[in-house]
Amino acid sequence: MNFSIFTLIQLDESSGNSVLQNVIGVFVTVGVVSICMYYVLRYLETVYSRRNKKPYFVHFYFKIKKLPETLxxxxxxxxxxxxxxxxxxxxxxxxxxxxxxxxxxxxxxxxxxxxxxxxxxxxxxxxxxxxxxxxxxxxxxxxxxxxxxxxxxxxxxxxxxxxxxxxxxxxxxxxxxxxxxxxxxxxxxxxxxxxxxxxxxxxxxxxxxxxxxxxxxxxxxxxxxxxxxxxxxxxxxxxxxxxxxxxxxxxxxxxxxxxxxxxxxxxxxxxxxxxxxxxxxxxxxxxx
Structure with a gap:
Protein backbone atom coordinates (compact mmCIF):
# COMPACT_ATOMS: atom_id res chain seq x y z
CA MET A 1 0.00 0.00 0.00
CA ASN A 2 2.75 2.42 0.98
CA PHE A 3 4.73 1.42 -2.11
CA SER A 4 1.73 2.20 -4.36
CA ILE A 5 1.24 5.66 -2.81
CA PHE A 6 4.95 6.39 -3.19
CA THR A 7 4.82 5.31 -6.84
CA LEU A 8 1.78 7.54 -7.51
CA ILE A 9 3.52 10.54 -5.88
CA GLN A 10 6.58 9.98 -8.05
CA LEU A 11 4.44 9.75 -11.17
CA ASP A 12 2.58 12.94 -10.19
CA GLU A 13 5.84 14.83 -9.59
CA SER A 14 7.28 13.55 -12.86
CA SER A 15 4.13 14.63 -14.68
CA GLY A 16 4.27 18.09 -13.08
CA ASN A 17 7.95 18.52 -13.93
CA SER A 18 7.27 17.38 -17.49
CA VAL A 19 4.51 19.98 -17.93
CA LEU A 20 6.72 22.73 -16.49
CA GLN A 21 9.59 21.74 -18.75
CA ASN A 22 7.29 21.76 -21.76
CA VAL A 23 5.98 25.24 -20.89
CA ILE A 24 9.50 26.58 -20.42
CA GLY A 25 10.54 24.92 -23.67
CA VAL A 26 7.69 26.58 -25.54
CA PHE A 27 8.56 30.02 -24.16
CA VAL A 28 12.25 29.56 -24.97
CA THR A 29 11.45 28.37 -28.49
CA VAL A 30 9.05 31.26 -29.11
CA GLY A 31 11.66 33.68 -27.77
CA VAL A 32 14.45 32.33 -29.97
CA VAL A 33 12.22 32.25 -33.05
CA SER A 34 11.02 35.81 -32.37
CA ILE A 35 14.58 37.09 -32.05
CA CYS A 36 15.60 35.31 -35.24
CA MET A 37 12.58 36.70 -37.10
CA TYR A 38 13.34 40.22 -35.85
CA TYR A 39 16.90 40.13 -37.16
CA VAL A 40 15.86 38.56 -40.45
CA LEU A 41 13.16 41.20 -41.00
CA ARG A 42 15.58 43.92 -39.89
CA TYR A 43 18.13 42.71 -42.41
CA LEU A 44 15.54 42.52 -45.18
CA GLU A 45 14.36 46.06 -44.41
CA THR A 46 17.95 47.31 -44.49
CA VAL A 47 18.35 45.76 -47.94
CA TYR A 48 15.02 47.32 -48.99
CA SER A 49 15.94 50.77 -47.65
CA ARG A 50 19.31 50.77 -49.38
CA ARG A 51 17.66 49.94 -52.67
CA ASN A 52 14.62 52.20 -52.34
CA LYS A 53 16.08 54.91 -50.06
CA LYS A 54 13.17 54.78 -47.62
CA PRO A 55 11.76 52.57 -44.83
CA TYR A 56 9.52 49.66 -45.75
CA PHE A 57 6.76 51.40 -43.81
CA VAL A 58 6.47 54.59 -41.72
CA HIS A 59 3.07 54.69 -40.08
CA PHE A 60 1.75 51.80 -38.01
CA TYR A 61 -0.20 52.35 -34.77
CA PHE A 62 -2.29 49.92 -32.73
CA LYS A 63 -4.64 52.72 -31.70
CA ILE A 64 -4.64 56.21 -33.19
CA LYS A 65 -4.98 58.94 -30.59
CA LYS A 66 -6.92 62.17 -30.97
CA LEU A 67 -6.05 65.53 -29.49
CA PRO A 68 -8.38 67.16 -26.97
CA GLU A 69 -10.92 69.47 -28.60
CA THR A 70 -9.22 72.49 -27.02
CA LEU A 71 -6.09 71.81 -29.11
Missing part, protein backbone atom coordinates in the same frame (compact mmCIF):
# COMPACT_ATOMS: atom_id res chain seq x y z
CA UNK A 72 -7.80 71.04 -32.42
CA UNK A 73 -8.01 74.71 -33.56
CA UNK A 74 -4.20 74.96 -33.45
CA UNK A 75 -3.96 71.86 -35.60
CA UNK A 76 -6.41 73.20 -38.19
CA UNK A 77 -4.34 76.38 -38.60
CA UNK A 78 -1.17 74.45 -39.39
CA UNK A 79 -0.44 74.73 -43.13
CA UNK A 80 1.39 71.41 -43.39
CA UNK A 81 -1.41 69.53 -41.62
CA UNK A 82 -3.96 71.17 -43.92
CA UNK A 83 -2.07 69.95 -46.99
CA UNK A 84 -2.30 66.29 -45.95
CA UNK A 85 -4.96 63.79 -46.99
CA UNK A 86 -7.47 62.48 -44.46
CA UNK A 87 -5.46 59.42 -43.39
CA UNK A 88 -2.20 61.34 -43.01
CA UNK A 89 -4.00 63.98 -40.97
CA UNK A 90 -4.95 61.25 -38.49
CA UNK A 91 -1.31 60.15 -38.30
CA UNK A 92 -0.14 63.74 -37.80
CA UNK A 93 -2.66 64.27 -34.99
CA UNK A 94 -1.66 60.99 -33.34
CA UNK A 95 2.02 61.88 -33.42
CA UNK A 96 1.34 65.34 -32.01
CA UNK A 97 -0.67 63.79 -29.17
CA UNK A 98 2.12 61.33 -28.36
CA UNK A 99 4.82 64.00 -28.54
CA UNK A 100 2.90 66.19 -26.09
CA UNK A 101 2.63 63.18 -23.78
CA UNK A 102 6.35 62.45 -23.83
CA UNK A 103 7.91 65.94 -23.72
CA UNK A 104 8.26 68.12 -20.65
CA UNK A 105 7.91 71.83 -21.47
CA UNK A 106 9.62 74.23 -19.06
CA UNK A 107 9.37 78.03 -18.99
CA UNK A 108 12.29 80.18 -17.85
CA UNK A 109 12.63 83.76 -16.61
CA UNK A 110 8.98 83.95 -15.66
CA UNK A 111 7.64 82.73 -19.01
CA UNK A 112 4.35 80.84 -18.62
CA UNK A 113 3.97 78.00 -21.14
CA UNK A 114 0.53 77.79 -22.73
CA UNK A 115 -1.14 75.43 -25.22
CA UNK A 116 -0.28 77.64 -28.17
CA UNK A 117 3.45 77.35 -27.43
CA UNK A 118 3.31 73.61 -26.87
CA UNK A 119 1.39 73.02 -30.06
CA UNK A 120 3.54 75.26 -32.28
CA UNK A 121 6.73 73.50 -31.23
CA UNK A 122 5.20 70.00 -31.22
CA UNK A 123 3.73 70.39 -34.70
CA UNK A 124 7.09 71.57 -36.03
CA UNK A 125 8.83 68.49 -34.63
CA UNK A 126 6.12 66.22 -36.03
CA UNK A 127 6.40 67.84 -39.46
CA UNK A 128 10.18 67.42 -39.56
CA UNK A 129 9.98 63.75 -38.52
CA UNK A 130 6.79 62.88 -40.41
CA UNK A 131 8.66 60.76 -42.93
CA UNK A 132 10.54 58.89 -40.20
CA UNK A 133 9.21 55.87 -38.34
CA UNK A 134 10.89 56.79 -35.05
CA UNK A 135 9.52 60.27 -34.41
CA UNK A 136 9.91 60.31 -30.62
CA UNK A 137 13.59 61.21 -30.41
CA UNK A 138 15.47 59.29 -27.73
CA UNK A 139 17.74 62.25 -26.97
CA UNK A 140 14.96 64.77 -26.51
CA UNK A 141 12.64 64.73 -23.51
CA UNK A 142 12.63 68.37 -22.35
CA UNK A 143 12.03 71.64 -24.17
CA UNK A 144 13.03 74.79 -22.29
CA UNK A 145 11.56 78.07 -23.52
CA UNK A 146 12.98 81.50 -22.70
CA UNK A 147 11.16 84.77 -23.49
CA UNK A 148 14.10 85.98 -25.62
CA UNK A 149 17.85 85.38 -26.02
CA UNK A 150 19.46 83.66 -23.05
CA UNK A 151 22.91 83.04 -21.61
CA UNK A 152 24.09 79.50 -22.18
CA UNK A 153 26.07 78.03 -19.30
CA UNK A 154 27.04 75.16 -21.59
CA UNK A 155 28.64 77.34 -24.28
CA UNK A 156 29.11 80.50 -22.20
CA UNK A 157 27.51 82.55 -24.97
CA UNK A 158 24.32 84.48 -25.57
CA UNK A 159 22.06 82.17 -27.57
CA UNK A 160 18.70 82.09 -29.31
CA UNK A 161 18.61 78.30 -29.15
CA UNK A 162 20.68 75.22 -28.39
CA UNK A 163 20.43 71.45 -28.19
CA UNK A 164 22.04 69.70 -25.21
CA UNK A 165 22.22 65.92 -25.78
CA UNK A 166 23.55 65.24 -22.28
CA UNK A 167 20.48 66.78 -20.70
CA UNK A 168 18.28 65.59 -23.58
CA UNK A 169 17.01 69.16 -23.73
CA UNK A 170 16.24 71.71 -26.40
CA UNK A 171 16.33 75.39 -25.38
CA UNK A 172 14.58 78.04 -27.47
CA UNK A 173 13.99 81.78 -27.40
CA UNK A 174 10.25 82.16 -27.93
CA UNK A 175 10.75 85.56 -29.52
CA UNK A 176 13.08 84.15 -32.17
CA UNK A 177 11.06 80.97 -32.62
CA UNK A 178 8.02 83.08 -33.44
CA UNK A 179 10.02 85.34 -35.72
CA UNK A 180 10.92 82.28 -37.79
CA UNK A 181 7.25 81.27 -37.99
CA UNK A 182 6.19 84.72 -39.15
CA UNK A 183 8.65 84.71 -42.06
CA UNK A 184 8.28 81.25 -43.55
CA UNK A 185 9.89 82.00 -46.89
CA UNK A 186 13.26 83.43 -45.90
CA UNK A 187 14.97 80.09 -45.28
CA UNK A 188 15.63 80.94 -41.66
CA UNK A 189 13.83 79.25 -38.75
CA UNK A 190 15.19 78.83 -35.23
CA UNK A 191 12.81 75.94 -34.52
CA UNK A 192 13.70 73.96 -37.64
CA UNK A 193 17.39 74.62 -37.05
CA UNK A 194 17.53 73.36 -33.46
CA UNK A 195 15.18 70.43 -34.03
CA UNK A 196 17.41 69.32 -36.92
CA UNK A 197 20.36 69.25 -34.51
CA UNK A 198 18.35 66.88 -32.29
CA UNK A 199 17.41 64.66 -35.25
CA UNK A 200 21.01 64.62 -36.49
CA UNK A 201 22.42 63.64 -33.09
CA UNK A 202 19.73 61.00 -32.68
CA UNK A 203 20.66 59.49 -36.06
CA UNK A 204 24.32 59.21 -35.04
CA UNK A 205 23.53 57.42 -31.77
CA UNK A 206 20.68 55.12 -32.87
CA UNK A 207 20.37 52.22 -35.30
CA UNK A 208 16.67 52.28 -36.19
CA UNK A 209 15.96 52.32 -39.92
CA UNK A 210 15.12 56.05 -40.10
CA UNK A 211 18.32 56.97 -38.25
CA UNK A 212 20.34 54.77 -40.59
CA UNK A 213 18.82 56.42 -43.66
CA UNK A 214 19.41 59.92 -42.27
CA UNK A 215 23.02 59.27 -41.32
CA UNK A 216 23.98 57.24 -44.41
CA UNK A 217 22.45 59.85 -46.72
CA UNK A 218 24.23 62.61 -44.84
CA UNK A 219 27.54 60.85 -45.55
CA UNK A 220 26.55 60.63 -49.22
CA UNK A 221 25.75 64.35 -49.22
CA UNK A 222 29.14 65.11 -47.66
CA UNK A 223 30.85 63.15 -50.43
CA UNK A 224 28.81 64.99 -53.08
CA UNK A 225 29.77 68.33 -51.57
CA UNK A 226 33.42 67.34 -51.78
CA UNK A 227 33.46 68.63 -55.36
CA UNK A 228 35.00 72.12 -55.52
CA UNK A 229 32.59 73.38 -58.18
CA UNK A 230 29.54 72.43 -56.09
CA UNK A 231 30.87 74.17 -52.98
CA UNK A 232 31.75 77.25 -54.99
CA UNK A 233 28.29 77.40 -56.56
CA UNK A 234 26.67 77.08 -53.13
CA UNK A 235 28.68 80.00 -51.82
CA UNK A 236 28.07 82.15 -54.90
CA UNK A 237 24.29 81.67 -54.97
CA UNK A 238 24.05 82.51 -51.24
CA UNK A 239 21.13 80.13 -50.92
CA UNK A 240 22.57 79.25 -47.50
CA UNK A 241 23.55 81.94 -45.04
CA UNK A 242 27.20 82.14 -43.94
CA UNK A 243 26.52 80.43 -40.61
CA UNK A 244 26.02 77.18 -42.53
CA UNK A 245 29.75 76.96 -43.15
CA UNK A 246 30.64 76.93 -39.44
CA UNK A 247 30.80 73.11 -39.37
CA UNK A 248 28.95 70.11 -40.79
CA UNK A 249 26.30 70.14 -38.05
CA UNK A 250 25.39 73.78 -38.68
CA UNK A 251 25.50 73.14 -42.41
CA UNK A 252 22.84 70.45 -42.34
CA UNK A 253 20.68 72.45 -39.89
CA UNK A 254 20.72 75.52 -42.15
CA UNK A 255 20.17 73.33 -45.22
CA UNK A 256 17.05 71.76 -43.70
CA UNK A 257 15.76 75.27 -42.89
CA UNK A 258 16.04 76.17 -46.59
CA UNK A 259 14.55 72.82 -47.64
CA UNK A 260 11.49 73.31 -45.45
CA UNK A 261 10.91 77.00 -46.15
CA UNK A 262 11.95 77.43 -49.79
CA UNK A 263 11.89 73.91 -51.28
CA UNK A 264 11.15 74.97 -54.86
CA UNK A 265 14.10 77.36 -54.97
CA UNK A 266 16.46 74.72 -53.55
CA UNK A 267 15.15 72.10 -55.99
CA UNK A 268 15.56 74.46 -58.95
CA UNK A 269 19.11 75.56 -58.13
CA UNK A 270 20.44 72.37 -56.53
CA UNK A 271 18.19 69.41 -57.43
CA UNK A 272 20.76 66.85 -56.23
CA UNK A 273 21.10 68.47 -52.82
CA UNK A 274 17.32 68.77 -52.57
CA UNK A 275 17.09 65.05 -53.29
CA UNK A 276 19.58 64.17 -50.58
CA UNK A 277 17.66 66.15 -47.94
CA UNK A 278 14.33 64.66 -49.04
CA UNK A 279 15.92 61.22 -48.72
CA UNK A 280 17.49 61.93 -45.31
CA UNK A 281 14.15 62.89 -43.81
CA UNK A 282 12.09 60.68 -46.14
CA UNK A 283 10.14 63.87 -46.70
CA UNK A 284 8.37 63.64 -50.09
CA UNK A 285 5.39 65.84 -49.31
CA UNK A 286 6.51 68.80 -51.44
CA UNK A 287 6.37 66.44 -54.40
CA UNK A 288 2.78 65.20 -53.89
Missing amino acids: TPFLLKNSFYSSLDKQRKRYFEHRTFRFLQEINFVGREGLVIDDFMRMQISMMVVQLTFGMREYLLEYLNTIVIYPTSFYSILNQTQNNGEFNPRSKALALSWEHFQRGNQHKDDGKSLGIHEITHAIHYNSIKNTDISSEIFYDTFLMLEEYLGAQEIRQKLVETRILREYAYTDKFEFIAVLVEVFMETPLELKKKFPEIYGYVAQMLNFRYFED
Whole structure:
Protein backbone atom coordinates (compact mmCIF):
# COMPACT_ATOMS: atom_id res chain seq x y z
CA MET A 1 0.00 0.00 0.00
CA ASN A 2 2.75 2.42 0.98
CA PHE A 3 4.73 1.42 -2.11
CA SER A 4 1.73 2.20 -4.36
CA ILE A 5 1.24 5.66 -2.81
CA PHE A 6 4.95 6.39 -3.19
CA THR A 7 4.82 5.31 -6.84
CA LEU A 8 1.78 7.54 -7.51
CA ILE A 9 3.52 10.54 -5.88
CA GLN A 10 6.58 9.98 -8.05
CA LEU A 11 4.44 9.75 -11.17
CA ASP A 12 2.58 12.94 -10.19
CA GLU A 13 5.84 14.83 -9.59
CA SER A 14 7.28 13.55 -12.86
CA SER A 15 4.13 14.63 -14.68
CA GLY A 16 4.27 18.09 -13.08
CA ASN A 17 7.95 18.52 -13.93
CA SER A 18 7.27 17.38 -17.49
CA VAL A 19 4.51 19.98 -17.93
CA LEU A 20 6.72 22.73 -16.49
CA GLN A 21 9.59 21.74 -18.75
CA ASN A 22 7.29 21.76 -21.76
CA VAL A 23 5.98 25.24 -20.89
CA ILE A 24 9.50 26.58 -20.42
CA GLY A 25 10.54 24.92 -23.67
CA VAL A 26 7.69 26.58 -25.54
CA PHE A 27 8.56 30.02 -24.16
CA VAL A 28 12.25 29.56 -24.97
CA THR A 29 11.45 28.37 -28.49
CA VAL A 30 9.05 31.26 -29.11
CA GLY A 31 11.66 33.68 -27.77
CA VAL A 32 14.45 32.33 -29.97
CA VAL A 33 12.22 32.25 -33.05
CA SER A 34 11.02 35.81 -32.37
CA ILE A 35 14.58 37.09 -32.05
CA CYS A 36 15.60 35.31 -35.24
CA MET A 37 12.58 36.70 -37.10
CA TYR A 38 13.34 40.22 -35.85
CA TYR A 39 16.90 40.13 -37.16
CA VAL A 40 15.86 38.56 -40.45
CA LEU A 41 13.16 41.20 -41.00
CA ARG A 42 15.58 43.92 -39.89
CA TYR A 43 18.13 42.71 -42.41
CA LEU A 44 15.54 42.52 -45.18
CA GLU A 45 14.36 46.06 -44.41
CA THR A 46 17.95 47.31 -44.49
CA VAL A 47 18.35 45.76 -47.94
CA TYR A 48 15.02 47.32 -48.99
CA SER A 49 15.94 50.77 -47.65
CA ARG A 50 19.31 50.77 -49.38
CA ARG A 51 17.66 49.94 -52.67
CA ASN A 52 14.62 52.20 -52.34
CA LYS A 53 16.08 54.91 -50.06
CA LYS A 54 13.17 54.78 -47.62
CA PRO A 55 11.76 52.57 -44.83
CA TYR A 56 9.52 49.66 -45.75
CA PHE A 57 6.76 51.40 -43.81
CA VAL A 58 6.47 54.59 -41.72
CA HIS A 59 3.07 54.69 -40.08
CA PHE A 60 1.75 51.80 -38.01
CA TYR A 61 -0.20 52.35 -34.77
CA PHE A 62 -2.29 49.92 -32.73
CA LYS A 63 -4.64 52.72 -31.70
CA ILE A 64 -4.64 56.21 -33.19
CA LYS A 65 -4.98 58.94 -30.59
CA LYS A 66 -6.92 62.17 -30.97
CA LEU A 67 -6.05 65.53 -29.49
CA PRO A 68 -8.38 67.16 -26.97
CA GLU A 69 -10.92 69.47 -28.60
CA THR A 70 -9.22 72.49 -27.02
CA LEU A 71 -6.09 71.81 -29.11
CA THR A 72 -7.80 71.04 -32.42
CA PRO A 73 -8.01 74.71 -33.56
CA PHE A 74 -4.20 74.96 -33.45
CA LEU A 75 -3.96 71.86 -35.60
CA LEU A 76 -6.41 73.20 -38.19
CA LYS A 77 -4.34 76.38 -38.60
CA ASN A 78 -1.17 74.45 -39.39
CA SER A 79 -0.44 74.73 -43.13
CA PHE A 80 1.39 71.41 -43.39
CA TYR A 81 -1.41 69.53 -41.62
CA SER A 82 -3.96 71.17 -43.92
CA SER A 83 -2.07 69.95 -46.99
CA LEU A 84 -2.30 66.29 -45.95
CA ASP A 85 -4.96 63.79 -46.99
CA LYS A 86 -7.47 62.48 -44.46
CA GLN A 87 -5.46 59.42 -43.39
CA ARG A 88 -2.20 61.34 -43.01
CA LYS A 89 -4.00 63.98 -40.97
CA ARG A 90 -4.95 61.25 -38.49
CA TYR A 91 -1.31 60.15 -38.30
CA PHE A 92 -0.14 63.74 -37.80
CA GLU A 93 -2.66 64.27 -34.99
CA HIS A 94 -1.66 60.99 -33.34
CA ARG A 95 2.02 61.88 -33.42
CA THR A 96 1.34 65.34 -32.01
CA PHE A 97 -0.67 63.79 -29.17
CA ARG A 98 2.12 61.33 -28.36
CA PHE A 99 4.82 64.00 -28.54
CA LEU A 100 2.90 66.19 -26.09
CA GLN A 101 2.63 63.18 -23.78
CA GLU A 102 6.35 62.45 -23.83
CA ILE A 103 7.91 65.94 -23.72
CA ASN A 104 8.26 68.12 -20.65
CA PHE A 105 7.91 71.83 -21.47
CA VAL A 106 9.62 74.23 -19.06
CA GLY A 107 9.37 78.03 -18.99
CA ARG A 108 12.29 80.18 -17.85
CA GLU A 109 12.63 83.76 -16.61
CA GLY A 110 8.98 83.95 -15.66
CA LEU A 111 7.64 82.73 -19.01
CA VAL A 112 4.35 80.84 -18.62
CA ILE A 113 3.97 78.00 -21.14
CA ASP A 114 0.53 77.79 -22.73
CA ASP A 115 -1.14 75.43 -25.22
CA PHE A 116 -0.28 77.64 -28.17
CA MET A 117 3.45 77.35 -27.43
CA ARG A 118 3.31 73.61 -26.87
CA MET A 119 1.39 73.02 -30.06
CA GLN A 120 3.54 75.26 -32.28
CA ILE A 121 6.73 73.50 -31.23
CA SER A 122 5.20 70.00 -31.22
CA MET A 123 3.73 70.39 -34.70
CA MET A 124 7.09 71.57 -36.03
CA VAL A 125 8.83 68.49 -34.63
CA VAL A 126 6.12 66.22 -36.03
CA GLN A 127 6.40 67.84 -39.46
CA LEU A 128 10.18 67.42 -39.56
CA THR A 129 9.98 63.75 -38.52
CA PHE A 130 6.79 62.88 -40.41
CA GLY A 131 8.66 60.76 -42.93
CA MET A 132 10.54 58.89 -40.20
CA ARG A 133 9.21 55.87 -38.34
CA GLU A 134 10.89 56.79 -35.05
CA TYR A 135 9.52 60.27 -34.41
CA LEU A 136 9.91 60.31 -30.62
CA LEU A 137 13.59 61.21 -30.41
CA GLU A 138 15.47 59.29 -27.73
CA TYR A 139 17.74 62.25 -26.97
CA LEU A 140 14.96 64.77 -26.51
CA ASN A 141 12.64 64.73 -23.51
CA THR A 142 12.63 68.37 -22.35
CA ILE A 143 12.03 71.64 -24.17
CA VAL A 144 13.03 74.79 -22.29
CA ILE A 145 11.56 78.07 -23.52
CA TYR A 146 12.98 81.50 -22.70
CA PRO A 147 11.16 84.77 -23.49
CA THR A 148 14.10 85.98 -25.62
CA SER A 149 17.85 85.38 -26.02
CA PHE A 150 19.46 83.66 -23.05
CA TYR A 151 22.91 83.04 -21.61
CA SER A 152 24.09 79.50 -22.18
CA ILE A 153 26.07 78.03 -19.30
CA LEU A 154 27.04 75.16 -21.59
CA ASN A 155 28.64 77.34 -24.28
CA GLN A 156 29.11 80.50 -22.20
CA THR A 157 27.51 82.55 -24.97
CA GLN A 158 24.32 84.48 -25.57
CA ASN A 159 22.06 82.17 -27.57
CA ASN A 160 18.70 82.09 -29.31
CA GLY A 161 18.61 78.30 -29.15
CA GLU A 162 20.68 75.22 -28.39
CA PHE A 163 20.43 71.45 -28.19
CA ASN A 164 22.04 69.70 -25.21
CA PRO A 165 22.22 65.92 -25.78
CA ARG A 166 23.55 65.24 -22.28
CA SER A 167 20.48 66.78 -20.70
CA LYS A 168 18.28 65.59 -23.58
CA ALA A 169 17.01 69.16 -23.73
CA LEU A 170 16.24 71.71 -26.40
CA ALA A 171 16.33 75.39 -25.38
CA LEU A 172 14.58 78.04 -27.47
CA SER A 173 13.99 81.78 -27.40
CA TRP A 174 10.25 82.16 -27.93
CA GLU A 175 10.75 85.56 -29.52
CA HIS A 176 13.08 84.15 -32.17
CA PHE A 177 11.06 80.97 -32.62
CA GLN A 178 8.02 83.08 -33.44
CA ARG A 179 10.02 85.34 -35.72
CA GLY A 180 10.92 82.28 -37.79
CA ASN A 181 7.25 81.27 -37.99
CA GLN A 182 6.19 84.72 -39.15
CA HIS A 183 8.65 84.71 -42.06
CA LYS A 184 8.28 81.25 -43.55
CA ASP A 185 9.89 82.00 -46.89
CA ASP A 186 13.26 83.43 -45.90
CA GLY A 187 14.97 80.09 -45.28
CA LYS A 188 15.63 80.94 -41.66
CA SER A 189 13.83 79.25 -38.75
CA LEU A 190 15.19 78.83 -35.23
CA GLY A 191 12.81 75.94 -34.52
CA ILE A 192 13.70 73.96 -37.64
CA HIS A 193 17.39 74.62 -37.05
CA GLU A 194 17.53 73.36 -33.46
CA ILE A 195 15.18 70.43 -34.03
CA THR A 196 17.41 69.32 -36.92
CA HIS A 197 20.36 69.25 -34.51
CA ALA A 198 18.35 66.88 -32.29
CA ILE A 199 17.41 64.66 -35.25
CA HIS A 200 21.01 64.62 -36.49
CA TYR A 201 22.42 63.64 -33.09
CA ASN A 202 19.73 61.00 -32.68
CA SER A 203 20.66 59.49 -36.06
CA ILE A 204 24.32 59.21 -35.04
CA LYS A 205 23.53 57.42 -31.77
CA ASN A 206 20.68 55.12 -32.87
CA THR A 207 20.37 52.22 -35.30
CA ASP A 208 16.67 52.28 -36.19
CA ILE A 209 15.96 52.32 -39.92
CA SER A 210 15.12 56.05 -40.10
CA SER A 211 18.32 56.97 -38.25
CA GLU A 212 20.34 54.77 -40.59
CA ILE A 213 18.82 56.42 -43.66
CA PHE A 214 19.41 59.92 -42.27
CA TYR A 215 23.02 59.27 -41.32
CA ASP A 216 23.98 57.24 -44.41
CA THR A 217 22.45 59.85 -46.72
CA PHE A 218 24.23 62.61 -44.84
CA LEU A 219 27.54 60.85 -45.55
CA MET A 220 26.55 60.63 -49.22
CA LEU A 221 25.75 64.35 -49.22
CA GLU A 222 29.14 65.11 -47.66
CA GLU A 223 30.85 63.15 -50.43
CA TYR A 224 28.81 64.99 -53.08
CA LEU A 225 29.77 68.33 -51.57
CA GLY A 226 33.42 67.34 -51.78
CA ALA A 227 33.46 68.63 -55.36
CA GLN A 228 35.00 72.12 -55.52
CA GLU A 229 32.59 73.38 -58.18
CA ILE A 230 29.54 72.43 -56.09
CA ARG A 231 30.87 74.17 -52.98
CA GLN A 232 31.75 77.25 -54.99
CA LYS A 233 28.29 77.40 -56.56
CA LEU A 234 26.67 77.08 -53.13
CA VAL A 235 28.68 80.00 -51.82
CA GLU A 236 28.07 82.15 -54.90
CA THR A 237 24.29 81.67 -54.97
CA ARG A 238 24.05 82.51 -51.24
CA ILE A 239 21.13 80.13 -50.92
CA LEU A 240 22.57 79.25 -47.50
CA ARG A 241 23.55 81.94 -45.04
CA GLU A 242 27.20 82.14 -43.94
CA TYR A 243 26.52 80.43 -40.61
CA ALA A 244 26.02 77.18 -42.53
CA TYR A 245 29.75 76.96 -43.15
CA THR A 246 30.64 76.93 -39.44
CA ASP A 247 30.80 73.11 -39.37
CA LYS A 248 28.95 70.11 -40.79
CA PHE A 249 26.30 70.14 -38.05
CA GLU A 250 25.39 73.78 -38.68
CA PHE A 251 25.50 73.14 -42.41
CA ILE A 252 22.84 70.45 -42.34
CA ALA A 253 20.68 72.45 -39.89
CA VAL A 254 20.72 75.52 -42.15
CA LEU A 255 20.17 73.33 -45.22
CA VAL A 256 17.05 71.76 -43.70
CA GLU A 257 15.76 75.27 -42.89
CA VAL A 258 16.04 76.17 -46.59
CA PHE A 259 14.55 72.82 -47.64
CA MET A 260 11.49 73.31 -45.45
CA GLU A 261 10.91 77.00 -46.15
CA THR A 262 11.95 77.43 -49.79
CA PRO A 263 11.89 73.91 -51.28
CA LEU A 264 11.15 74.97 -54.86
CA GLU A 265 14.10 77.36 -54.97
CA LEU A 266 16.46 74.72 -53.55
CA LYS A 267 15.15 72.10 -55.99
CA LYS A 268 15.56 74.46 -58.95
CA LYS A 269 19.11 75.56 -58.13
CA PHE A 270 20.44 72.37 -56.53
CA PRO A 271 18.19 69.41 -57.43
CA GLU A 272 20.76 66.85 -56.23
CA ILE A 273 21.10 68.47 -52.82
CA TYR A 274 17.32 68.77 -52.57
CA GLY A 275 17.09 65.05 -53.29
CA TYR A 276 19.58 64.17 -50.58
CA VAL A 277 17.66 66.15 -47.94
CA ALA A 278 14.33 64.66 -49.04
CA GLN A 279 15.92 61.22 -48.72
CA MET A 280 17.49 61.93 -45.31
CA LEU A 281 14.15 62.89 -43.81
CA ASN A 282 12.09 60.68 -46.14
CA PHE A 283 10.14 63.87 -46.70
CA ARG A 284 8.37 63.64 -50.09
CA TYR A 285 5.39 65.84 -49.31
CA PHE A 286 6.51 68.80 -51.44
CA GLU A 287 6.37 66.44 -54.40
CA ASP A 288 2.78 65.20 -53.89
